[in-house]
Amino acid sequence: MADSSVFTTDLGAVTAYADAKAHGYTGTREEFATLLANAGNNLAEANAAKTAAQASATQAGQSATAAAASAKAAASAVGATFYGVEFTGSTSAGTRTGAAAEFVFTPGTDTSAGQNDFDGVYPWAGMRRCCCTLNADGTVTVNAYKGQPGYIEDGTNGEVLVEVPLFYVSGMLDVNPRVSAVPMPGFRAPKKFQNADGSLKQKCYLPAFPGSIGADGKLHSIAGVVSTGNKTISQFLAAARLWGETYSIGTSADFEVLAYLMIVAYGTRNVQAKMRGVSNLYTTNIAVTGALTSEAAVIVAKGALEVGNVISIGTGSEDESIAKRRIVTAVEAIDGDSANVKVSFDGDAVTTTTAHKVWRIMEATGTANSVISTCGSPVSNTDGKHSFVFYGCENPLYGNQWRFECDWKIVDGVPYICNDTNYNWSSVENYTKLDSLTLPNEGWAKNLQADERFPWLQITKEVGGSSGTHLADYFYINKSGTRIVLRGASSRNGGPAGAFYLYLYSDASWLGWNSSADLSIPG
Template sequence: MADISQEIDQLRNAVYGEEVRGAFISCMQKIHEENESYNSIKESINQSVTTMQEQVESINTKSEEVKAALQNLTTAIANGKDQQDAIEKATAAGKTQQTAIEKATSESKTQQTAIEKATETSKTQQTALQKVVDSAKQIDSAIQQSVTAANTAANNASAATKSATEATSLANQSAEAAKTATTNANDATEKTNAAVKNASDTTEQAAQATSAANAATENANQATVAAKSATQEALTQAEEAKQAAASVRDDCYPMMFRNYDGRTYSVFFEDADETMVCTGTKEDDNADVATPVPSTNAVRNENPYDEIPLFKPVECNGYADEGGELHITAVKGEPEFRTDGTKGDVCIALKTGYVRTIIDTVGIMGPLGKKGTKISVTDSWRESEYPGFPFIPYTAAIRPDGSVRPYVLIPKYQAVNFNSSYYSLPGFAPAYNVSHNGQITTFRKRGDQYCGETCSDAEIWETLFMIVFANMNSQAVMVGCTGFADQYMAAVAEENVERIILTKKQAEYFPIGCCVSIGEMGSSTNKDRGQSYMHNLANRVKVTKIEALDDDSGNYALYVDNGGVTFNTSTTTCISTMPWHTGSTDKVKGTCGSPYSNTNGKEPFKFLGIEFALGQYVVRSDVILNGVYDAEADTYQQEIYTCYDCKYFATAINEHYKKLGYVIPDSGNAWKYIKNLGFDVNFPHIRMASEYGGDSNKRFGDAVHTGTRANGTRGFLSLGSLGDWSLAGLRFAVLYGWLGGGGWYFSARPSLTGRRGSVVDWALSMGVNLAA
């Protein structure tokens, strides 16, 4: 990546415009050279692509050879099958001839047996004749009988001879038939041998074709391996080029925040003992900047602060690495920008500011010459014209080593459940049941560098809000969703719907786009939103439209987006308002404002592009309060402990937590409005109630509740829930809950600046004296 550290140093130390121009030109030249390197890599990639194309063509050629070989193999197999059929037919014919031979042989054996029998008979007759002749010689009177017997024997002999002749003829015929059968069998055998030879030849051809196919396949495999290797090499080069480009972007994005104007934007609030008004006076360079009017979805009002670098938000994707360093991965408007979590959280990037707080309790002889508090912010560090009151960087911008980041990343949205953790993304029902202790575990699934919202994050919007609007009371400008807690029963029962019927007045209570839950209560009378049945028909869904029914009832139908899942309603069905979805202010024109009304108490708002007040408390992660009750004196107060590095956040106070130099007074187990805020120069980002007084229209206009008097640790809940009304605001604080407590109205906001160094670390590195 381009080494532009020297140019960055030149930019930091530049005094004259020409020095800035020269450093910037040098920086761009280096980036240009880096781009040239990138073009070289790109050319190499193109060559690799050409090589890959040639290899692919080779693969295609080999594939054609394989196809041809496979076709030959198919033809050979077909011929083999034909030869096999011929062999089977010849074998069948041979078997038929064999049967004929066996039959002829059997007949021949039968005739032979007849011949042997006739011959035996002839021998017997011959013996008898010989006896007759002998008897004739001896007995003359028996001659005639002997002659007769001889004639008879002769006839028998002739018959036997004839039978023998016939048998011989039959035997000859059988032998001829056997010969013919043998000839046929020999022919069949020759044909069989020929068929076998042909089959053997075909098999040899098939084997050759198979061998050719295997060779072609091997060549194709080798070509594929080569192509894969070339592809991988190209991908590696592309990834290296991508990383190089990302590295250049990592160097260039901070340059967006290097345009210093050196101006000081201040606001002065009179001392509370002089006046309890919530408004102040813009001073220094801020005096010439008009106070903006918040916008809506329909109307864009002018906001001159959008053109001042220190106040100009940059919507982007970003993340924090393990060391806590911030990285911007894409800026809105670039094709890489995403809101689906694939490029990290959706954040607002702000130029690092340096804040100076001067509290003058003396007046004429004091540092300001008048009693009150002056808060100033500038875009670069410099010596303060008020000795002992230094400019201090946003604590969110201080790195663990004490150096200062050029910008900070503030998650734009409240936390949503995503990828087993909490992220800043639009379009979700916000996370709920969040506790101080629980969110430590949940955020650490993303890494030790992530945590919930910190007082360092809040310091930025709390400070800039007072400077922009010259007002300590945020609800005097934008109320937020803090008075939107109504619940109504269905007026009419329906089946298979995604709506609920209400009276006209009830339906008009709900702004389009707000979030509701619909539940069938049955016989229950408890409408606590923490009950599961309050969400059993439609759970935290958006209102899509409201329209009058086509009847004489005067009722209205309120439709919700339940994802196409219909439900039945009855007169025991209840609809409840719920915290708005994240991203509900995205259609507001400009960087601050609410969807329809900034003052009706039903809607969230955004400031500096950051979305606030959806209707839930946001749990602060870096503060643990320690309640101290003195029974003898019957007094109670809360000590404030904080930890700078989220890597060491814990469920109890440990050695990494430091105690602030002021305490929060007892509110008497009731709500009390803030009159003054405490201040510790070592922890300037944590400004909590140090004195009570006034009401919702005076001073800060926000309330604090410290709970019952009891020793033990407590958590810090900010902003306000659906029904806190005028108690709520940017300085609002619920300080009585235990660290493991949660509920449907407990949420979170991710923080990317949890790994921080302390103000003391920064002051030591700069040689700044923090003590007044």
């Protein structure tokens, strides 16, 4: 651990601490010093790891990346600088600013570590998975962090969450987003870190995995399951509220935390250009090429399915009459048959014939666990067929399934945001009308807008872009009646998918396999 005493005596750091206290920071001077010191405390350790890892090119490369990032962090920590990116014109890629000016972000895979200079700086360096007990009052009790005894992702030691340390942001996401580990002039704490009394949380929690409703009826964040679909937004919210009355499904405050961290790290508004996510996996009518009797398996052409795929089997298209939402657990060669493979899946045995078809739907939770770096996808970041992980969060913001966002809606084309957590879709009571925002018609999003009272909610302002310019995401809207919010797109949406892809088209009765919800933790 680096010596933090320099940060407690340096005039700039002392001033920063005073400013932090004025903005609601509740930690001690020593804790604040540790926060600053953490930006550079990995340099010596990273160099030692690099030396020790000479026998492994992958490990050595990963350690070198951490060392480079830590060196940059150490040089700027006392100055309490920011990490940012600036976008101009129609180009989706931006120019890195502040202490991130020379940073590189190259996501990894299950065989390559890539290069990610953000690994060595806060708040990214402080994000970590943990098993947690969710208390009825909205607080979280951490049972074990990843790497500690007791850490397990199947739900037997609590929900799997990602702990995020307090940070500050400034600028619009589509223009000049900036992130700082400490308060700076013009910066604000994201909504997720703000308590009702104006004080600040020193950390918040995000779900590590897409939401799944268990046998207990609750909405969970665990690995090794199929994320739930075919529920309405009200049903998902009710499942989350079984944990306690302040729990919820994803909100614009959850989006804000991930969006600032992601856009600054990616360095582009076109998030799919960095990690495409599960946006091109969906396909139906995969031929069954051999019959099997009473087996939890199916025979298909080689390359049609992978471990982790969620599949159904039926008579064609999206039919599920033979097997429903099964997770592929193994793909095995067949002796004497070079064209086909035997694919095993979880659940009960079934009988299949060559008259049946397989529907490849999406990816199960936990399928990005094989990635050897903090950010990346197994196998490929560009094929659109694999889950991705971003600092412990799997498939956040886009891909696999649409995600409900429950704290705002549109009524006759005008956005409304709820004043507390009493979300509903039948009236505007207890909602604030954002009539300063004029929403465009359908099209490719160009830029964003926000009401100054609710800066965390940033919605499409203009359309007229394309799949490779501006925000590079699509904007759907129905300006008649009350419309709920879906974000990100599913495994079949391809190019239009992304963090800024909004679907403001359906009413509260909407449900489908391709729409889900993530657990939102208040504490």
